[in-house]
Amino acid sequence: MNNRHLYILCAILVAIGALMTGYRLLVLGFPALPDQTSETWRIEARVAFDAQDKSVKAQIPTLQSEGPYAVVSESFVAPGFGLTTAKPTLNRIATFTVSRANGPEALYYSAVVHRILDRTAAASDDNPPLQRSGFSGARAAASEAIVRRLESQAAGSESFVQLLMRELAAPPAGREAAALLGPTPNSRRVADIAVRVLGDANIPARAVHGLRLDPDRRDARFSHWIEFWRDGTWVPFDPDSGALKVPDNHLPWWRGNNGFLTVDGAADAEVAVAVRRVYAFTLRTALERANAVNEKLVEFSLFGLPLQTQEVFRILLVVPLGILFLVVLRNVIGIKTFGTFMPVLIALAFRETQLVGGVIMFSFVVGVGLLVRLYLEQLKLLLVPRLAAVVMVVIIIMAAVSIVSHKFGFDRGLSVALFPIVILSMTIERMTVVWDERGPREAMQQGFSSLAVAVACYLVMNITAVQHFLFVFPESLFIVLAFCLLLGRYSGYRLVELKRFKVLAGNG
Amino acid sequence: MFGLAKKLREAGVLGINHRNAVYLLPYNERRNYPLVDDKVLTKELARKAGAAVPDLYGLIEIQAQVARVPEILKAHEDFVVKPAQGSQGEGIVVVTGRSAGLYRTAAGTLMSEDEMTFHVSNILSGIYSLGGQNDKAIIEYRVKFDSVFEKIAFRGVPDVRIIVFLGVPVMAMVRLPTRMSGGKANLHQGAIGAGIDIPTGRTLTAVWKNSVVTEHPDTQNPVSGVQIPNWDRLLDIAARSYEMTDLGYQGIDLVLDAERGPLILELNARPGLNIQIANREGLGKRLEAVVAHRDALKAVDDRIAFAKANFGSKILAGAA
Numbered sequence: 001m002n003n004r005h006l007y008i009l010c011a012i013l014v015a016i017g018a019l020m021t022g023y024r025l026l027v028l029g030f031p032a033l034p035d036q037t038s039e040t041w042r043i044e045a046r047v048a049f050d051a052q053d054k055s056v057k058a059q060i061p062t063l064q065s066e067g068p069y070a071v072v073s074e075s076f077v078a079p080g081f082g083l084t085t086a087k088p089t090l091n092r093i094a095t096f097t098v099s100r101a102n103g104p105e106a107l108y109y110s111a112v113v114h115r116i117l118d119r120t121a122a123a124s125d126d127n128p129p130l131q132r133s134g135f136s137g138a139r140a141a142a143s144e145a146i147v148r149r150l151e152s153q154a155a156g157s158e159s160f161v162q163l164l165m166r167e168l169a170a171p172p173a174g175r176e177a178a179a180l181l182g183p184t185p186n187s188r189r190v191a192d193i194a195v196r197v198l199g200d201a202n203i204p205a206r207a208v209h210g211l212r213l214d215p216d217r218r219d220a221r222f223s224h225w226i227e228f229w230r231d232g233t234w235v236p237f238d239p240d241s242g243a244l245k246v247p248d249n250h251l252p253w254w255r256g257n258n259g260f261l262t263v264d265g266a267a268d269a270e271v272a273v274a275v276r277r278v279y280a281f282t283l284r285t286a287l288e289r290a291n292a293v294n295e296k297l298v299e300f301s302l303f304g305l306p307l308q309t310q311e312v313f314r315i316l317l318v319v320p321l322g323i324l325f326l327v328v329l330r331n332v333i334g335i336k337t338f339g340t341f342m343p344v345l346i347a348l349a350f351r352e353t354q355l356v357g358g359v360i361m362f363s364f365v366v367g368v369g370l371l372v373r374l375y376l377e378q379l380k381l382l383l384v385p386r387l388a389a390v391v392m393v394v395i396i397i398m399a400a401v402s403i404v405s406h407k408f409g410f411d412r413g414l415s416v417a418l419f420p421i422v423i424l425s426m427t428i429e430r431m432t433v434v435w436d437e438r439g440p441r442e443a444m445q446q447g448f449s450s451l452a453v454a455v456a457c458y459l460v461m462n463i464t465a466v467q468h469f470l471f472v473f474p475e476s477l478f479i480v481l482a483f484c485l486l487l488g489r490y491s492g493y494r495l496v497e498l499k500r501f502k503v504l505a506g507n508g
Numbered sequence: 509m510f511g512l513a514k515k516l517r518e519a520g521v522l523g524i525n526h527r528n529a530v531y532l533l534p535y536n537e538r539r540n541y542p543l544v545d546d547k548v549l550t551k552e553l554a555r556k557a558g559a560a561v562p563d564l565y566g567l568i569e570i571q572a573q574v575a576r577v578p579e580i581l582k583a584h585e586d587f588v589v590k591p592a593q594g595s596q597g598e599g600i601v602v603v604t605g606r607s608a609g610l611y612r613t614a615a616g617t618l619m620s621e622d623e624m625t626f627h628v629s630n631i632l633s634g635i636y637s638l639g640g641q642n643d644k645a646i647i648e649y650r651v652k653f654d655s656v657f658e659k660i661a662f663r664g665v666p667d668v669r670i671i672v673f674l675g676v677p678v679m680a681m682v683r684l685p686t687r688m689s690g691g692k693a694n695l696h697q698g699a700i701g702a703g704i705d706i707p708t709g710r711t712l713t714a715v716w717k718n719s720v721v722t723e724h725p726d727t728q729n730p731v732s733g734v735q736i737p738n739w740d741r742l743l744d745i746a747a748r749s750y751e752m753t754d755l756g757y758q759g760i761d762l763v764l765d766a767e768r769g770p771l772i773l774e775l776n777a778r779p780g781l782n783i784q785i786a787n788r789e790g791l792g793k794r795l796e797a798v799v800a801h802r803d804a805l806k807a808v809d810d811r812i813a814f815a816k817a818n819f820g821s822k823i824l825a826g827a828a
Contacts, residue, residue: 447658491525
């Protein structure tokens with residue numbers, strides 16, 4: 001046999017895989033291990049209100065990529081509502097409309113935001129129009145007084161802003177600032193007043209509203225800070241530290257005087273925002289470096305795909321490794337399984353059901369299916385209708401398991417629906433044939449070894465480091481393929497054959 | 509563990525990966541497989557090559573022909589009904605005679621005319637064929653096995669399996685049904701496999717399940733040292749089967765009929781490896797010897813002579 005051909009092919013495959021992986025690993029610096037400090041957040045806003053039997057129009061700002069943050073994906077859920085998004089001014093606004101609605105309604109907005117350091121600053125805007133505070137009477141006088149006093153102390157707009165913010169943060173009792181802020185100032189009000197006073201001082205400014213990115217926060221509160229115009233760019237000011245930067249770990253969401261939600265035709269509006277950190281394969285540093293080298297490399301990698309598709313590939317890419325493992329178990333060890341790739345598919349289902357639950361559910365479905373199938377045997381049905389009947393029985397069992405487990409609160413039982421139905425049916429069918437031809441013992445033995453192989457495949461495929469590596473370096477699949485091809489010409493003994501032919505060892 | 513593997517390799521024991529990668533894939537072309545997987549084609553092939561096969565009484569190919577079954581059967585006192593593409597003896601009904609208008613089977617049960625036609629119709633729908641595709645039903649001559657086997661077979665028909673590599677008979681065994689195997693000649697179902705010394709045609713030690721036996725467990729008669737009748741004729745048929753199918757590596761199953769002599773029962777393109785246990789010897793060295801002398805082994809007689817000269821049992825040689 002022309003094994004040289006095969007060896008050359010495998011050597012080429014390994015070389016391609018190793019070179020591409022090595023390039024990405026060593027030159028581009030893609031991380032070989034999962035990056036637990038990755039910074040990706042899922043942000044969800046829920047807007048609820050009571051529609052009052054007339055047309056409803058609700059507007060919320062959406063997140064935009066800026067500074068170190070990139071919006072990877074966003075989605076809206078608003079059943080029955082029309083949706084438009086537009087960017088009339090600074091903010092991108094999502095408008096939900098419905099011609100008539102009554103009763104409680106809920107709209108959802110969610111976005112995945114990714115933190116990338118050192119992104120280039122946004123292009124500068126045109127000079128903004130200057131807006132005076134619009135204070136009148138005593139408040140106008142108070143504002144004037146503050147501006148006059150601070151202008152005498154400050155050297156330039158930067159120190160003016162700092163002095164003003166310091167004063168607003170801790171207003172001395174009875175002075176002008178206290179009069180402007182009112183009795184119970186919050187950060188929103190402080191930002192608002194600061195912007196207006198800065199207007200009187202001829203410094204264009206605007207309020208910024210954003211979120212603090214906590215690891216897991218169900219009811220996140222908005223934070224407020226300001227930006228002022230200096231030398232052709234907007235300069236953020238962090239009221240906590242007094243530095244000219246966006247507050248640490250804060251994601252700017254929208255700007256200006258408006259609140260988050262404006263709604264017409266409804267009452268009792270409520271906004272709830274949740275922030276959750278996602279430990280995805282974000283590869284912060286790698287993406288940055290690849291960006292610096294060649295953006296096309298990122299675009300033409302799996303990271304260029306939408307996040308949901310990335311999730312799919314995270315699973316798909318470990319399947320080849322599971323299959324290679326299966327080939328080893330079958331052709332080198334000699335374990336018999338029902339169906340060639342059945343254990344890998346069952347192992348995939350285990351991802352959702354979890355291991356113990358999955359094993360129990362698998363045994364249950366196959367066990368009951370087997371009983372039914374053994375009964376059907378007596379009816380002497382023709383092959384295709386018989387197989388079809390088994391498929392139906394499997395679906396009925398699954399439905400029953402789901403209903404019963406849900407009723408008793410084991411929601412994990414619902415994931416039984418993820419088992420591959422046809423594969424289960426074929427397993428039951430083959431098991432019956434073996435049961436008939438070789439007896440129950442052999443059937444059980446093969447059934448258990450199939451299950452054990454599935455568990456082993458699951459354990460191999462579920463190693464986070466393995467998933468990460470294959471996802472970041474899909475080129476390494478060439479190496480997996482090469483091994484698989486080599487195993488295709490493996491002609492040594494299977495482990496079980498050593499036992500089988502043991503009696504022959506002495507006669508050589 | 510590696511020590512054991514090394515010993516087995518030294519003994520020339522063939523593993524399944526080795527059989528597939530080194531012998532089946534290179535020497536057996538896939539397009540030839542249907543010739544042996546379909547027993548109707550095999551029969552036709554054998555007949556053309558002048559080898560004897562059990563006579564075909566009738567072939568039922570479509571459901572509409574099922575009505576003809578009783579008419580075909582009327583002419584024969586005893587017969588065998590089997591699927592053309594069945595495997596491992598599934599779906600075979602052996603009828604030995606009639607009583608009170610019913611068919612009497614070899615298993616000792618009775619079948620009515622209706623049950624028989626239903627069985628044939630099941631065969632056609634593919635119930636016994638592995639892929640589940642539509643099948644044909646064969647009605648053929650029932651083998652009356654040679655009296656030599658009467659003492660060492662429990663019901664059923666013993667058959668002789670010969671592995672033929674490039675036309676050279678390299679190893680042989682006789683498979684003897686037992687009570688445990690239910691009259692079937694399959695080793696994994698509990699039949700006895702007894703190796704055969706190629707030069708003489710005498711049985712060697714026998715294997716039952718995983719242990720070496722010298723007596724038939726049901727009849728207590730010795731299974732070793734039995735002379736297979738017509739052995740040279742069997743070797744000749746086996747050697748010629750290579751030209752019949754063009755399959756380089758195949759197993760041929762033969763039966764010895766009391767009246768008609770050796771008949772080809774079926775051919776197998778993926779013969780099992782248990783024959784090594786029955787012979788207590790590996791196949792590897794014999795196969796390598798054939799490859800090494802391949803060019804000198806063109807004529808049938810040369811091939812048989814080569815087998816007789818080289819493939820005598822080492823066990824016998826050791827004992828003598």
